[in-house]
Amino acid sequence: xxxxxxxxxxxxxxDRDGVINRVFLxxxxxxxxxxxxxLEILPGVPEALNALRACGYSLVVVTxxxxxxxxxxxxxLVDAIHARLAAALPLDAILCCFHDSAAACTCRKPQPGxxxxxxxxxxxxxxxxxxxGDRWCDVEAGRRAGCRSLLVDRGDDEAxxxxxxxxxxSLPEAARIxxxxxxxx
Numbered sequence: 001x002x003x004x005x006x007x008x009x010x011x012x013x014x015d016r017d018g019v020i021n022r023v024f025l026x027x028x029x030x031x032x033x034x035x036x037x038x039l040e041i042l043p044g045v046p047e048a049l050n051a052l053r054a055c056g057y058s059l060v061v062v063t064x065x066x067x068x069x070x071x072x073x074x075x076x077l078v079d080a081i082h083a084r085l086a087a088a089l090p091l092d093a094i095l096c097c098f099h100d101s102a103a104a105c106t107c108r109k110p111q112p113g114x115x116x117x118x119x120x121x122x123x124x125x126x127x128x129x130x131x132x133g134d135r136w137c138d139v140e141a142g143r144r145a146g147c148r149s150l151l152v153d154r155g156d157d158e159a160x161x162x163x164x165x166x167x168x169x170s171l172p173e174a175a176r177i178x179x180x181x182x183x184x185x
Contacts, residue, residue, distance in 0.1 A: 009058050010128035011092075012178060013115055013142060016063035018134035019152050019171050020045055020085065030134075030154075032067065036080050044172035046089060052175050053090045055182060058122050061085070061094040062114040062131075062141070069100040093118060109133075110140035115147065132174045136162040148181075150174040 016032070017023045022040040023030035033039045049059055061082075067073035075098070082094045095114040097107040106113035119126050131142025131149045139149035139162050151164040152171065168174045 008123050008125035008128075009056065010182070011058035011060055011118065011122070011124040011126075011130075012052050012175075013118070013129065013131040013145075013147065014059065014061050014171070015109075015131075015133035015135070015138045016061050016085070016094075018154070019132055019138075020061065020089070021081075023134075032065065032073070033081060034073065034077075036077065036084065039081055039084055041085070041088060042171065044170060048172040048175035049090050052178065055179055057129075057178070058092045058118075058124055059090060060092055060115075060118045060122065060124075062096075062109065062118065063094070064097045064099075064109050064137070066098070066100045066108075068098040069103070092122060109135075110137040110144065112141050112145035115141060115145035119145070130174075130178050132168075132171060139164040150177065 014020055018030055020041060022042055053059060065078050068075050068078060078096065086094060095118055097105065097114060099105045099108050101108065118124055126146040129147045131138060131147045132152065133139055134152040134154060139151050142149035149164040150166045150168050151162050153167045166177050168177065
């Protein structure tokens with residue numbers, strides 16, 4: 001990897017639903033798992049994260065989970081999903097915004113609050129970092145934080161409108177691009 005401040009590490013920020021785990025289409029809209037039994041890590045995700053970890057990247061999930069505020073999911077369910085992901089994957093942190101969009105908080109993507117929090121807490125250098133998401137708000141949060149962004153493109157209208165540095169079909173494809181860009185692949 002290129003040279004960088006020895007005290008700060010680059011990171012790969014990851015959206016959760018649609019990047020790490022399968023989403024469920026309901027009335028044409030993607031939704032998170034509604035039970036722990038529905039949680040399914042997408043193919044190639046563990047291997048991609050292990051490769052990124054081996055290249056020196058911190059791995060941080062940053063996720064909006066407004067269904068808690070809306071009363072459609074319990075905090076206990078979200079916590080259980082995060083515990084299962086943390087046990088199965090080499091993650092440094094999972095940061096979550098539980099607010100609905102009406103709350104106008106700074107932690108809900110597209111605001112960069114979760115990325116900035118991770119940078120402070122984990123000594124991350126944002127200018128050397130990447131955000132991988134499947135929605136415009138993910139890549140916009142990365143852009144606002146000063147990261148390069150990769151969109152996992154599902155081929156929908158929202159993806160077509162998202163401004164990002166790279167479009168990919170999956171997290172494993174994103175990992176290959178990130179490692180090439182850092183000189184590790």
